[in-house]
Amino acid sequence: MLITLGILIILLGIVTLVAKPIFKTSKLLQWFNPKRSLQIIGVGILMSVVTGTFFYAEPGTAYAVQYPWGGQKAVFRQGIHTKMWGRLIPIQFELPIKYVIPNSEGDLGEQSEYANVDAAKYWAFSDAVKARIATSVVISINTDDQTQFLSVADRNKTEKNLIRSRIIPNIDQSIKNTCKLMDAQDYISGQASDFDRYFKDQLENGMYVLEEYSAMENKEIIGDSTTVRTVVNKETKQKRFRIKIKNGQPIREEGNSLKAYGLTVVQAVVTEIDWETTFDKRLQLQKEEVAQTQLEKQQAEREFYRAQKEKARGEAEKAAERARLEKEQIQKTIAAETEAKVAEFNLVKEKKQFEVEKYKAQSKKVAADAEAYQNAKLVNAGLTPQERAEWDYKTSVGVARELKELRLPEIFIEGSDGKSNDNNLLESLIGADLAKQMMSNPKK
Structure with a gap:
């Protein structure tokens, strides 16, 4: 200028x-x-x-300077440089290219002077469903190799021509090939990430060579070395395509790659898809069906958890009742054991008491036998018939009184050792006691 x-x-x-x-x-x-x-x-x-x-x-811009005498050089740093009346070919370090879905008024939205923005095009998926696909692609030029940069600048003349003649055709071909690899239903069912991956891989490394295959063939595995995707035929009359594979790697079209121009794909994603009206209606029906299914599933889960809650409550009540019964059982067991221990102790006590009383009775019997023997000797020595009659009378009266006042042990066990012919213990005790009293009161 x-x-x-x-x-x-x-x-x-x-x-x-x-x-x-x-x-x-x-x-x-x-x-x-x-x-x-x-x-x-x-x-x-x-x-x-x-x-x-x-x-x-300017910063962020590379320049190819072509001199009038035929030389050229590359400038990657900002600032003032010499050009000696040469021609300048400026190219940005990164080239943003966007496909945008227009609004109802046909407006593409706010634009940037550094971005190339076009209206999104309609593309057909494998099941013939069409959609406008909005994409955002960022391409980076090679600023490390001056020779390659100068070659690209020399062959394309301007940045706009580079975008229009090289980059955009590759973007369109990548979208077209990727759409052939899947149905629209596949895309909305979880294969959107596969779409982005195939799209970026073809832009950077070259277009896939696709081949049509018959619906009667077995399932085929397609994809690159990092991801495996299985394409299943759904309609017998529908054309299906797959990536042609050789030695485990996709076959690509020769000479159709951005990498050959020293360009690198920094970003390549699908930002939005505008499906055709018929498919939107089908999607709406599917959404309603899915919503109804989810609602029924939630109701079923609610009933299941309610049943689980009731079951848990019953188990809790059962556990509480079991604990109560076990507590009662333990209390009764402890009481019975205590009672048995007390009874056992009382039995031992009674046995000891009985042994004590038995030894006391034996002691009294021995003493009574001795006194009775002595009294018998005295009687046989010199009692007259009248004295003997009086003695018998007093003895019988004394025996009756002693029997009335006599206190015997509550428990008595009779036994003999088989070696003695002693009289009954009771008679011996009574006789001994009477004889003792008669000896102490001879005048009566």
């Missing part, structure tokens, strides 16, 4: 310098004189020289 202006100024100075002597009476040329004409020519030359010799490189 400034170079052209400088050339025009130079031409103006030359014209005024030459025309002044010819048209001396012209009022238009009266202001110009040879000195001023030479000054105008000097300004034009200075402007042309300065603007043709130097240029300012």
Whole structure:
């Protein structure tokens, strides 16, 4: 721009310098004189020289400088650089390219001067469902290899031509191939990530070579080395495509890759899809069916958890009742064991008491036997018949009184050792006691 202006100024100075002597009476040329004409020519030359010799490189932009004598160089740093009246081909480091779905008024939204924005196109999936696919792609140029950059700039001339003739056709072909690999139903059923992966892989490494296969064939595995995807035929009359594989790797079209131009795909994603009306209606019906299924599933789960809750409550009540019964059982067991222990202790106590009373009775019997023997000896020694009769009477009266007052043990066990013919223990005790009393009161 400034170079052209400088050339025009130079031409103006030359014209005024030459025309002044010819048209001396012209009022238009009266202001110009040879000195001023030479000054105008000097300004034009200075402007042309300065603007043709130097240029300012903007940040984030690479420049290919092509000199008039045939040389060229690449400039990747911002600032002032020399161009020596050469031609500049500026190309951004990163080229944003977007397909946008227009609104109802046909507007593509807010645009950026650094982005290339176009309206999204309609593409047909494998099941013939059409949709407008909005994509966002960012392409990066190679700033490390000057030779390759200069070659790309020389072959494409301008950044816009590079985008229109190289990048956009690759984007369209990638979308087209990827749409052939899946149904629209597959896309909305969870294969959207596969779509993005196939899309970016083809942009960066080259287009897949697709082959049509028959519906009667077995399931085929397609995909790259990192992901496996199985395509299943759903309609016998529908054409199905798959990636042609050789040695486990996809076969790609030769010479159709952005990588050959030193371009790298930084981003390649599908941002939005506008399905055709018929498919939208089918999707709406599917959504309603799915919503109804989810509702019934939630109700079934609610009933299941309610049953689980009741079951848990019953188990809790059962556990509480079991604990109560076990507690009662333990209490009764402890009480019975205590009672048995007390009874056992009482039995031992009674046995000991009985042994004590038994030994006391034996002691009294021995003493009574001794006194009875002594009394019998006295009686046999000199009692008269009258004294014997009185003795018998008193003895019988004393026996009756003693029997009335006599206190015997509550428990008595009779036994013999088989070696003695002693009289009954009771008779012996009574006789001994009476004999003792008679000896203590002989006058009676």
